[in-house]
Amino acid sequence: GGDSHGDRYQARPGGGRRPHILCVVSRCVVKVEGVEYELTGKWHTVVCVSSQRLHNPEAGGVANFQLLPGPLVLIIRSPWSVEVMEGSGARVAVLGDSIKHFPAGQLSAFDISAANVSKEDIQVHIVSPAKRPVSYQLSESGENVYRVAFVTTEVGSYVVDVAVAGQKVQGSPFIAKAYDAGLIRVSDVPNGVVGQPCQFRVDASQAGEGQLEISINDGEVPNHVQVLGGGRCLVSFTPDTAKIHTIDIKFNGETVRGCPFVCRVADTSRVSLTLRHLELIPVGQPAAFNISVDGGGSAELTVTVRTPSHTTLPVRVSGSVRAGFIAEFKPVEVGAHTIIVNYNESAVSGTPFTCKVYDASKVGVSHLPRGAIGKSLQFVVDASEAGEGNLEISISAAGRNIPTQVHPQGSARFAVSFVPLEAIDHSINISFNKEPVQGSPFVAKVQADPNRIVVSGQSLAATAVGKTSFFTISNVTGSVEDVEVSVEGRGRKHQRAY
Structure with a gap:
């Protein structure tokens, strides 16, 4: 309402507790919405059922508008001439990093700078990533400055919608990211x-x-x-x-x-180890290696030996930086053991080192049958429970080596065979990693065939020039006069007859 037709009144958008009658949308577009507004310091309530929009009047200029009559509307001396002011959206700023990102679980706040508006004119809506509204507190923090404070616990993107006097501020809705460094x-x-x-x-x-x-x-x-x-x-x-x-x-x-x-x-380059001799070690016997540390100062050394059953062995470390260190342990089971040496809590070059523990006593040899001259004799060697290593087998008779054949059977089992040439005991030597296996040397009994004359002796294969050689004739019936021997040399030259 006004006092006289054609009087000029200054309308301040956002002056009332409810939506105002005048607002400038985007840039100075007047819209009549039927609201409360202020004229020359006095409050008037106007209810409007229709409106007339005036586009793009210049801020600071004069725009005419008219309230159209409707039910329950009292029109006095309409139309009025109203001075158009700059819209509130252009005079509002949202300040603070929390409008962009903020820590979850902590009190966060951003400021709204808006001149000539009251606290009641500011509307804020904060929506969490789970689409739930977030409560906040709005307070005055200075002249024309209002602070929005809130606390959230959910990490993610929040939608913040800010409006002043019913109009969204520039940039609204804002997307604020909540983070939690504690996660x-x-x-x-x-x-x-x-x-x-x-x-x-x-x-x-x-x-x-x-x-x-x-x-x-x-x-x-x-x-x-x-x-x-x-x-x-x-x-x-x-x-x-x-x-x-x-x-x-x-x-x-x-x-x-x-x-x-x-x-x-x-700096583990200061530490040197000697471990090559531990590649193969026997079970139940102490094993040791040296550790040298170059330079002075303190040295924190730790030595760990892990067994195949994933346990650790006791290790005794003695010595000093100046004199060097000795680490000693005793393996109690067959298999691969891992040696780890740490210097000042860092692994020394060359470790972890794997040493293979064996037990020669676990090598088994089958029963040796009685042999016969000229017939193959065979037995079995089982090293499946002895660990890794080298198996050596040698057979001799009367101080002479007998050719031997070894046939792998799988799973560290071997079939061994040889052909005896003399009716004497044959000695079988078996070692595992240079250690004699239990029961070695074994003896193979070889007997002659009573129905067959046997000629034996090393000189039958090779003999030295100029030296007396001999061989043996067994199972001869009759006297020595019944035996005829002929020895021929190169070119079938007769040597001597007996």
Whole structure:
């Protein structure tokens, strides 16, 4: 209502507790909506059932509009001449990082700068990633500045809708990202070795969106980040100094829980080992090796021996940095044992080392049958329970080696055969990794065929020139006069007859 037809009144959009009668949409578009507004400091309530829109009047100029009559509407001296002011949307600003990203589980806030509006004119709607409304508190924090404070626990994208006097501010709705640095997981950081890459993993898959910052020794040591996907990455660096390295990780400027992580770096090139003699060792006997550390200073050495049954053996380490160290242990079972030597909590070059433990007493030999001259004699050697190693078999008679054949049967079982040429005991020597097996040497009894004359002797195969040679004739019936021997040399030259 106004006092006289044609009077000019200044309408301030957003002046009332309800939607106002005048508002400038986008850039100075007047729309009459039937609302409460302020004229020269006095409040009037106007109900309007229809409206007339005037497009693009200049801010600061004059626009005429008329309230059209409708039910229950009292029109006094309409139309009025109203001075058009700049719309409220152009005078509002939303300030603060929390309108873009904020930490979950902590109090967050952003400011709304709006001149000539009251607290009641500001409407804020915050919707969580789960589509649930988020409560907030609106308060005045300064002249023409209002603060929106809220707390959330859910990581993800929030939709923030801000309106002043019924109009959305520029940029609304805003998308704010909630993150939680406490949900970042860092794998166990291993100890490092000078000159060798050191790696660890960072899992930010549950922490939301943000910027990950990794610093090693305050940025002195370069690091490389390999993105693995799904919010996970692999971080690697190569230390060049034997000292403690500290790892600091930040997510959106917040320090990750557990920081700083510590990586102890050692120079294992100072340590040398002698392990070659332990490639094959017998069970039940002490085994030892030497450890040397170059240079002075302290040395934290640990030696671990793991058995095939995944247990650890007691290890005794004695000595000093100056004199050197000796590590001693006693294996109690057959199989591959793993030796690990750590220097200042880092594995020494050359370890883990695998030594093979054997037991020669576990080699079995089958029953030896009685042999006959000229007939193959066979027996079986079973080394399946003895561990890894070298099996050696030799057969001799009267100090002379007898040709032997060995036939693998699988699973460390071997069939051994030979043909005796003399009716004497044959000695069978069997060793495993240079150790005689239990019962060695074995004796094979060889008997003559009573129905057959047997000629035997080493000289039948080879003999020396100028020396007397002999051989034996067995199972001869009759006297020596009945035996005729002829020896012929090269060119069938007769040597001598007996």
